[in-house]
Amino acid sequence: MSATQELALRFALKSHPGKVRPLNEDAVGADPNIGLFVLADGLGGYNAGEVAATMAVSSLLSGLGGELERAHRSDNGDFDPARALRDSLIAMNDEIFRAALNSTMYEGMATTAVVAWFLGGRLWVAHAGDSRLYRYRGGALQQITRDHSFSQELLDAGMITEEEARVLPAKNLVTRAVGASPALDPEVHDYDLEGGDIILMCSDGLTEMVDNAVIQSMVAEDESDIARTARCLVDCANEGGGRDNCSVILVRVDGTATSPPKALAPTAAVDVDELLAPTVLLGAEPSPESQSQGAQVVEPAVAGDGLAATDVISDAAASGTADGDDVSEARAPEAQDRN
Numbered sequence: 001m002s003a004t005q006e007l008a009l010r011f012a013l014k015s016h017p018g019k020v021r022p023l024n025e026d027a028v029g030a031d032p033n034i035g036l037f038v039l040a041d042g043l044g045g046y047n048a049g050e051v052a053a054t055m056a057v058s059s060l061l062s063g064l065g066g067e068l069e070r071a072h073r074s075d076n077g078d079f080d081p082a083r084a085l086r087d088s089l090i091a092m093n094d095e096i097f098r099a100a101l102n103s104t105m106y107e108g109m110a111t112t113a114v115v116a117w118f119l120g121g122r123l124w125v126a127h128a129g130d131s132r133l134y135r136y137r138g139g140a141l142q143q144i145t146r147d148h149s150f151s152q153e154l155l156d157a158g159m160i161t162e163e164e165a166r167v168l169p170a171k172n173l174v175t176r177a178v179g180a181s182p183a184l185d186p187e188v189h190d191y192d193l194e195g196g197d198i199i200l201m202c203s204d205g206l207t208e209m210v211d212n213a214v215i216q217s218m219v220a221e222d223e224s225d226i227a228r229t230a231r232c233l234v235d236c237a238n239e240g241g242g243r244d245n246c247s248v249i250l251v252r253v254d255g256t257a258t259s260p261p262k263a264l265a266p267t268a269a270v271d272v273d274e275l276l277a278p279t280v281l282l283g284a285e286p287s288p289e290s291q292s293q294g295a296q297v298v299e300p301a302v303a304g305d306g307l308a309a310t311d312v313i314s315d316a317a318a319s320g321t322a323d324g325d326d327v328s329e330a331r332a333p334e335a336q337d338r339n
Contacts, residue, residue: 007118007193008254009035012227016234018205019242025049026203026247027057027111031065035118037249041131041203043177044100044109052096052111056178059095060115063088081119082188085126089113089178089186093128096179110179113186114145114201116251123199126188129177132207134215135191136198136223141216144191148176166208197253198223202233205246209237219250226250 017024025042027050040056042049064084071079092113100106112129125133130147146152150173151165160168178184198219206215210233218232230248237246 007035007121009118009251010226010254011037011249011251012230013037013247013249014230014234015247016238016242016245018245019238021243021245023047023050024245025053026205026245027053028247028249029057029061030249031061034065034068036061036064037116037199037201037251039114039131039201039203039247039249040178041112041129041205041245041247042109043111043174043180044106048100048106048109049111051106052100052109052179055096055099056092056111056113059092060088060113063091064115064117081117081124082126082190085115085117085124085188086186089115089126089128090184093178093184094182097182100179110177112174112203113178116199116201116249118193118251121193123191123193124188125191126186128184128186129174131203132201134200134202136200136216136219137194137196139220141200141212141219143212144189145187147174148187149174166211172204193253195253196223198226199249199251199253201249201251203245203247205242205244206233206237206248208244209240209242209246223252226252 011030013028013030015024015026015028027040027042028038030037038057038060040053042051042053044052067084067088068079071077096110100109112127112131114127114129114131114133115125116133117124117126125144127133127145128148130149130152131145132143132147133145135142135144150170151160151168153175154160154168155162155165174180176184176186178186200215200219214236215233218236219229221232222228230250233248234246
């Protein structure tokens with residue numbers, strides 16, 4: 001095995017239905033054992049969006065974890081994170097699309113998805129739709145993902161400004177989503193990591209209510225207390241009107257690699273032992289106002305002393321899903337209109 005690339009991560013997950021919608025159709029989840037974080041924002045109306053988002057988060061967590069484990073047990077030990085992410089999202093697209101075709105109750109359902117995977121001292125990101133991933137580094141917040149949306153296409157063409165995009169009547173139209181059409185082409189990229197980096201994943205319930213400058217200032221206010229920051233971001237979205245469900249995942253890189261991680265091409269297969277090098281995950285404390293709000297928090301069965309927020313996970317941990325306002329873990333080794 002080559003030199004280890006050890007990371008120390010702190011993370012917090014929070015989801016809230018907002019002030020207007022009766023149901024939370026966002027879903028968030030994490031597998032602390034392999035540094036995997038997933039956020040989805042369901043589309044397709046009452047109930048169906050929730051089903052699609054929960055299906056996506058649950059299946060991506062279990063599927064990607066299974067792929068990594070199989071590679072670890074195989075003879076050659078090679079593993080391609082980018083291919084695994086792409087294949088898992090495409091398979092999930094097919095599953096949701098077929099489920100929508102076969103049930104009038106779920107007709108038209110789909111979901112955005114954004115995945116962050118901390119492997120081998122690098123960050124692997126896959127997404128489809130307009131749920132976003134940002135990186136906060138050196139006092140600056142940078143949007144890493146590019147929205148798959150009608151408003152983003154107009155922005156890219158120089159036809160509207162960012163301010164106009166925020167109030168565009170068709171701003172909720174996404175041009176790519178999991179389950180929206182028979183085929184999906186997810187974006188997959190990998191990025192370097194530095195100590196002090198903070199990764200923010202969020203649904204558009206945050207970014208439609210709070211502009212990037214305010215988000216940056218809130219992350220910068222207390223870079224060490226990401227649980228507090230997660231609560232403040234969601235509270236800010238709700239104070240601004242809370243017109244949509246709002247979900248946030250924050251991951252802070254407290255430690256750096258013991259040796260510089262190799263720059264891996266997105267299509268490169270690497271030794272799985274490098275990717276499974278030790279990752280220490282340190283969870284922030286759960287917020288005191290934790291309560292059931294209908295948010296779907298998907299958690300693989302890693303209960304016991306791997307979880308701090310047992311008041312939120314409760315007895316649902318064994319089955320893999322739980323309803324709760326927020327959760328944080330502690331210490332563990334085709335245009336689609338969303339309205």
